[in-house]
Amino acid sequence: MLNPDDFPLYPFKESPSQTAGPYVHIGLTPNFSGITGVYDADLGTVMINDQTKGERITLEICVIDGGGAPLKDALVEIWQAGADGLYNARNEPRDEADPNFTGWGRAAADAETGILRFETIKPGPVPFADGRLQAPHINVWIVARGINLGLSTRIYFDDADDDPVLSRMDIQDRKASLIARGDGGGKYRHDIHLQGPLETVFFDI
Amino acid sequence: MSSNRAPIASFFPRDRQWHPKPLDPGYKSSVLRAPSRPLVAVANSLSETTGPAFGHDIIGALDNDLILNFAKPGMSAIGERIIVEGRVLDERGQPVSNVLLEFWQANAGGRYRHKKDGYLAALDPNFGGCGRTISGDDGAYAFRTVRPGPYPWPNGPNDWRPAHIHFSVFGHGFAQRLITQMYFEGDPLIPRCPIVRTINDPRAIDQLTARLDMNASVPMDALSYRFDIILRGSRSTLFENRMEGN
Numbered sequence: 001m002l003n004p005d006d007f008p009l010y011p012f013k014e015s016p017s018q019t020a021g022p023y024v025h026i027g028l029t030p031n032f033s034g035i036t037g038v039y040d041a042d043l044g045t046v047m048i049n050d051q052t053k054g055e056r057i058t059l060e061i062c063v064i065d066g067g068g069a070p071l072k073d074a075l076v077e078i079w080q081a082g083a084d085g086l087y088n089a090r091n092e093p094r095d096e097a098d099p100n101f102t103g104w105g106r107a108a109a110d111a112e113t114g115i116l117r118f119e120t121i122k123p124g125p126v127p128f129a130d131g132r133l134q135a136p137h138i139n140v141w142i143v144a145r146g147i148n149l150g151l152s153t154r155i156y157f158d159d160a161d162d163d164p165v166l167s168r169m170d171i172q173d174r175k176a177s178l179i180a181r182g183d184g185g186g187k188y189r190h191d192i193h194l195q196g197p198l199e200t201v202f203f204d205i
Numbered sequence: 206m207s208s209n210r211a212p213i214a215s216f217f218p219r220d221r222q223w224h225p226k227p228l229d230p231g232y233k234s235s236v237l238r239a240p241s242r243p244l245v246a247v248a249n250s251l252s253e254t255t256g257p258a259f260g261h262d263i264i265g266a267l268d269n270d271l272i273l274n275f276a277k278p279g280m281s282a283i284g285e286r287i288i289v290e291g292r293v294l295d296e297r298g299q300p301v302s303n304v305l306l307e308f309w310q311a312n313a314g315g316r317y318r319h320k321k322d323g324y325l326a327a328l329d330p331n332f333g334g335c336g337r338t339i340s341g342d343d344g345a346y347a348f349r350t351v352r353p354g355p356y357p358w359p360n361g362p363n364d365w366r367p368a369h370i371h372f373s374v375f376g377h378g379f380a381q382r383l384i385t386q387m388y389f390e391g392d393p394l395i396p397r398c399p400i401v402r403t404i405n406d407p408r409a410i411d412q413l414t415a416r417l418d419m420n421a422s423v424p425m426d427a428l429s430y431r432f433d434i435i436l437r438g439s440r441s442t443l444f445e446n447r448m449e450g451n
Contacts (some may be wrong), residue, residue: 011298012435014217017410018386019234019400020371023317027309027371028333035318038274038333066237073321074227079256079379089255090303091377093212095395104257129215129248139252141382146234147227148403150382153254165247174242195241204219204244205253205380 013184017150020143028114029108044077045104047120051100054083054121056180058187059155059180061116063142066195070114073145078105078118078155080110124156128164135163142192152203155180155190171201215249216380216437217296225403233360251379254439259305261339267338271310271350275333281339282332284351286312286427289415290385291368292344296438300344304436307337307373308348315354315366323355349427355394367394367401376436387432388414 025033029042036098039203048056059078063071081087086097088104107116125133138155142155156179160166165176177200228239247253267274271283289308293301311317311334314326318334332351340346353368367387376382388395388410395401395414404410412435421429 010217010296010438012294012438013220013223013409013412014295014296015383015385015435016404017383018225018371018403018413019232020373020384021386021400023309023319024371024384026317026319026333026337027307028373030309030333033319035275035333035335038335038336039268043259043263066241071238077382081252087251087255088257089257089377091212092251092255102257116207126251129250131269133251134250137252139379141379143384144238146236146238148227148229148232148235148239149219149221150384151240152380155331165315168245171245185258194238199240199421201243202240202242202244204246205216205249 002187017148017166019145019148020150021146022073022074022145024143025108026074028106031070032108042106044102044104047102047105048195049100052082052121053098053101054124056186057120057122059118059138060187060189061118061140061155061192062114062190063144064115064190064194068196070109071144072109072111072114074109074114074116074142076100076107076109076116077141078120079103079139079141080120080123083121083124085126087126090188132163134165135160137163140192149195152205153192153200154203158182174199174201177201212441213249213378213439214441215254217377217440219437223406223409226405229399232403237404249378249380254378256375256377256379256381258303259339259375264337264339265431269339269348270334271308271334271336271348274336276331279448280331282312282351283329284332284347284354285324286421287352288347288349288421288427288429289432290345290347290418290421290429291415291432291434293340293346293436294344295376296437300340300342301376302340302342302344304340304344304346305375306346306434307335308350308370309335310350310353310370311356313351313354315356326354346393352389355392356447360399364399365394365397367392370435374434374436378439381400383434383436383447385413385434389430390414390416402442406419
């Protein structure tokens with residue numbers, strides 16, 4: 001029998017991942033890590049300005065390991081649509097997104113508390129692959145020492161309803177792990193558990 | 206920014222046998238940080254197929270020169286001067302242009318400029334250890350640096366990292382986001398490293414091992430290492446599965 005691995009259809013395989021390691025801040029947030037004068041500012045620290053459309057929110061994330069300890073060396077990136085549901089991307093096919101909203105944020109965990117903070121807006125709904133609307137959500141990517149391949153998850157809001165991902169049968173017991181808790185005043189807190197009874201849903205996207 | 210790049214329907218699935226195992230007891234940090242439940246497969250939508258774009262305007266003149274970008278005027282970093290160059294391609298072999306690449310590494314003695322690195326080797330006052338560039342229309346990128354030193358790390362009783370440079374790569378979609386490490390051809394520490402060994406397939410390890418390229422080396426100045434980066438391939442949007450009426 002033919003082994004398909006001996007006759008690949010495509011010339012290459014994706015480069016395998018390796019952990020970001022404990023010093024990821026040197027490369028991705030050098031100013032945060034104390035290496036100043038190389039770049040003006042760390043990328044992804046500012047997502048909004050005075051002109052940005054939408055409801056301002058503060059999103060605080062904490063990534064927690066299987067022993068219950070916050071990861072103090074994690075780096076998280078978020079990617080989200082603007083208030084009108086459009087992504088500020090070159091390959092957004094529908095329309096022009098809000099030019100005053102980058103949609104992309106990057107933060108390093110606080111070295112004492114492990115908390116990561118994003119000043120952003122609440123996104124609008126985005127269509128799913130089959131055309132149904134998805135509830136507003138923020139796409140999340142997590143790297144750190146001990147994480148061999150970046151982890152992908154999402155953050156929804158407490159008003160999320162009728163979403164094609166959240167309504168999947170196979171995640172009903174852990175659906176709450178994808179929903180941020182709001183304080184009613186625009187501040188949201190979200191814990192991401194890497195393991196254990198509260199383990200967050202991670203996606204193979 | 207809309208419509209100047211063809212929409213992507215979905216990326217090729219990630220081959221998780223080719224990527225490192227999430228949990229590998231040989232790499233102790235992975236034990237409490239690897240998810241234990243299966244990943245949930247979700248069809249790609251614009252949430253995954255779009256991604257942030259970075260313009261060449263963010264790149265400073267010395268951003269891709271780690272020998273000079275932290276050095277005092279008239280000074281340069283200590284170590285073996287090298288050039289790293291390659292192309293960013295996808296699994297189909299197509300060049301991936303306008304990709305932001307960020308790199309970070311230890312200095313020539315194996316020491317990081319980081320408050321948590323307490324290794325005995327000295328800091329180099331003229332070496333910061335970070336750089337970045339954006340791939341060209343043909344997917345090509347290049348930067349100049351010093352060859353990083355190997356260093357010991359707290360894992361097993363006597364574990365050493367092979368010389369390596371960390372890479373962070375953006376594709377055109379957020380689901381292509383990738384962090385990896387580049388190793389150097391011929392380094393005897395590669396097969397001994399517990400982080401390298403989180404990867405099962407020796408061909409995958411070879412893919413992360415840069416090769417000496419004498420043709421691209423600059424005589425009397427710098428050796429060159431070639432390191433191509435492959436991002437997930439993609440399918441375009443011609444024939445989509447849509448709900449009736451959409």
